[in-house]
Amino acid sequence: MSVISSVLLLAQEQPAAPPTQVEAPSVTAIWPILIVLGAACVSVLLEALLPRHLRWSSQVVLSLLTIAGAGLALVIYLKDAPVKGEVVLNGTLVVDRPGLFLWGTLLALSLGAVLLIADRSVEPGGAFVASAAIRPGTIQDRAQVASTGMQTEVFPLTLFALGGMMTFCVANDLLTMFVALEVLSLPLYLMCGLARRRRLLSQEAAVKYFLLGAFASAFFLYGVALLYGYSGSVRMSDIASAAAGSDRSDTLLFAGMGLLVVGLLFKASVGPFHTWTPDVYQGAPTPVTAFMGACTKVAAFGGILRVLQVAFQSTQWEWRGVLWGVAIVSMVIGAVLGLTQTDVKRMIAYSSVAHAGFLLIGAIALTQKGLSGTLFYLLTYGFTTLAAFGVISLVRDSSGEATHLSQWAGLAKRSPLLAGVFTFLLLALAGIPLTSGFVGKFVVFEAALSDGMGPLVVIALIASAVAAFFYLRVIVLMYFSEPAADGPTVTVPGAFTTAAITLGVLVTLLLGVAPAFALDWAGSGAFAIQ
Amino acid sequence: MTPTYYLLLSALLFTIGAVGVLVRRNAIVVFMCVELMLNAVNLSLVTFARINGQLSGQIMAFFVMVVAAAEVVVGLAIIMSIFRTRRTASVDDSNLLKY
Numbered sequence: 324m325s326v327i328s329s330v331l332l333l334a335q336e337q338p339a340a341p342p343t344q345v346e347a348p349s350v351t352a353i354w355p356i357l358i359v360l361g362a363a364c365v366s367v368l369l370e371a372l373l374p375r376h377l378r379w380s381s382q383v384v385l386s387l388l389t390i391a392g393a394g395l396a397l398v399i400y401l402k403d404a405p406v407k408g409e410v411v412l413n414g415t416l417v418v419d420r421p422g423l424f425l426w427g428t429l430l431a432l433s434l435g436a437v438l439l440i441a442d443r444s445v446e447p448g449g450a451f452v453a454s455a456a457i458r459p460g461t462i463q464d465r466a467q468v469a470s471t472g473m474q475t476e477v478f479p480l481t482l483f484a485l486g487g488m489m490t491f492c493v494a495n496d497l498l499t500m501f502v503a504l505e506v507l508s509l510p511l512y513l514m515c516g517l518a519r520r521r522r523l524l525s526q527e528a529a530v531k532y533f534l535l536g537a538f539a540s541a542f543f544l545y546g547v548a549l550l551y552g553y554s555g556s557v558r559m560s561d562i563a564s565a566a567a568g569s570d571r572s573d574t575l576l577f578a579g580m581g582l583l584v585v586g587l588l589f590k591a592s593v594g595p596f597h598t599w600t601p602d603v604y605q606g607a608p609t610p611v612t613a614f615m616g617a618c619t620k621v622a623a624f625g626g627i628l629r630v631l632q633v634a635f636q637s638t639q640w641e642w643r644g645v646l647w648g649v650a651i652v653s654m655v656i657g658a659v660l661g662l663t664q665t666d667v668k669r670m671i672a673y674s675s676v677a678h679a680g681f682l683l684i685g686a687i688a689l690t691q692k693g694l695s696g697t698l699f700y701l702l703t704y705g706f707t708t709l710a711a712f713g714v715i716s717l718v719r720d721s722s723g724e725a726t727h728l729s730q731w732a733g734l735a736k737r738s739p740l741l742a743g744v745f746t747f748l749l750l751a752l753a754g755i756p757l758t759s760g761f762v763g764k765f766v767v768f769e770a771a772l773s774d775g776m777g778p779l780v781v782i783a784l785i786a787s788a789v790a791a792f793f794y795l796r797v798i799v800l801m802y803f804s805e806p807a808a809d810g811p812t813v814t815v816p817g818a819f820t821t822a823a824i825t826l827g828v829l830v831t832l833l834l835g836v837a838p839a840f841a842l843d844w845a846g847s848g849a850f851a852i853q
Numbered sequence: 854m855t856p857t858y859y860l861l862l863s864a865l866l867f868t869i870g871a872v873g874v875l876v877r878r879n880a881i882v883v884f885m886c887v888e889l890m891l892n893a894v895n896l897s898l899v900t901f902a903r904i905n906g907q908l909s910g911q912i913m914a915f916f917v918m919v920v921a922a923a924e925v926v927v928g929l930a931i932i933m934s935i936f937r938t939r940r941t942a943s944v945d946d947s948n949l950l951k952y
Contacts, residue, residue, distance in 0.1 A: 459938050498913050505920045509927045526935045527947045533931050538874050541890035548894045552901035602950040
């Protein structure tokens with residue numbers, strides 16, 4: 324901790340404002356980011372300096388303290404945060420109310436994800452490979468499966484990804500956004516390939532995610548370049564004012580915007596840019612899938628909301644029709660292909676594609692209601708997904724996790740508690756009342772209706788009905804089928820996984836019963852345009 | 854020579870890269886095509902900086918280069934690890950994950 328405080332001291336000891344017009348950077352607003360990224364660097368040093376047997380415990384303590392510290396800094400700042408938002412670091416970051424809400428969501432979700440990543444009770448040594456350099460299928464590989472070692476580099480990677488996500492949500496210009504996008508993506512690519520078991524699948528998921536992710540970020544970047552050519556600046560407010568009143572070529576604007584949004588939609592796994600999602604969700608270690616599914620979705624939609632609302636608000640009548648189409652395609656793909664899945668992780672992946680469609684509906688309702696509804700939906704969806712993946716990691720057979728749906732038959736007879744919890748989470752994903760999923764869908768659809776998107780809401784309701792069918796299919800399978808004789812066992816989780824699942828389930832229930840507090844916070848302010 | 858030609862060249866290079874990603878089968882070549890796309894973007898950025906009479910586009914090109922270098926580190930590590938297992942870098946052979 325002394326190292327963290329020295330990092331903080333460094334941050335405090337910025338030089339006083341020189342007499343020129345260069346202003347001294349004010350860092351109070353971005354302490355949460357500084358803490359997370361600073362601790363990520365410390366965490367790398369711990370990997371280099373500590374002996375192997377001390378690393379796991381010190382990394383877990385450091386990661387949890389970091390997230391708690393960043394959360395504390397956020398709460399302290401929140402007390403006297405200006406409602407209009409604050410521009411920091413020479414205008415590259417803007418800390419406003421939606422940004423702070425996204426930070427809070429990301430920190431809370433990553434706390435759960437770090438608990439899942441750190442767990443060593445479900446599988447001795449944790450879900451991560453003892454040494455990533457060991458070749459799969461060799462004698463050493465069989466030895467590492469039984470060993471209790473773990474590639475603890477996953478903790479600094481998590482912190483870097485979290486820092487990238489937090490920066491991504493508050494980026495005020497597109498170049499910062501691109502750098503943050505890479506800072507959040509590159510650690511995730513690596514984390515996908517670190518599974519202890521089924522390493523071929525895991526490595527394949529990493530390659531697919533990496534190649535498609537790099538392809539998508541090239542599109543994002545070309546969009547940035549074209550918008551720079553259009554407006555002479557990559558600051559979002561400058562693009563907005565250039566688009567509002569000028570006789571410049573619209574080709575550059577809309578080509579740039581199209582490429583930029585494709586890159587963002589890819590990260591948010593909105594169909595038809597979702598092709599990586601099922602493979603990566605299935606192949607990655609389950610705690611990483613939980614982190615990815617919850618936090619990346621929040622960050623990516625935070626970016627989409629900011630880009631659409633700040634930079635492209637004035638041209639919405641030109642592009643809105645296209646995003647209508649994308650939202651419909653995403654909901655249909657998620658709901659229909661989800662029906663045909665036989666693997667529970669793939670099923671949740673297609674469910675996330677359908678949810679991305681619902682979220683996009685909220686994001687293209689460019690009103691204050693649409694903003695707060697989407698933010699609230701992100702919060703609810705994140706916690707439900709996190710807990711669902713926590714539960715999935717508990718159903719195991721001798722070869723690791725039993726994710727094939729046929730293996731889940733009759734699970735309620737083996738473990739009524741687990742089946743009950745998973746049923747509750749699936750009902751929340753389907754959007755049944757008294758769960759957070761219902762309130763989330765309600766606020767998003769209401770915002771869309773009041774912004775004149777009635778037909779889209781009708782399609783969304785049909786898509787949620789279709790999607791509800793595949794959630795119910797799993798519930799029926801767990802309760803009304805006979806368990807197979809050689810079926811999987813349900814592991815009794817240790818403290819970490821229990822805490823993560825409890826956190827997810829509690830938030831899902833609380834936001835379903837008493838959502839007012841979170842809704843108020845989500846609606847407390849708009850994006851700062853400066 | 855007008856700067857427009859550079860923009861056309863950059864668009865052409867970007868397209869070649871994008872088509873390469875879609876049709877080539879070797880992961881290393883696919884990755885090189887992604888790098889080609891990033892460098893095509895650099896050319897655009899520098900040309901736009903010239904057209905707009907600013908420096909910021911050139912600075913952005915430096916940022917892109919640094920990010921691309923970081924991406925190479927991560928990408929080659931991942932491709933190496935899968936190559937050591939399978940003795941091939943063909944993306945067609947990575948087909949365990951499907952329905």
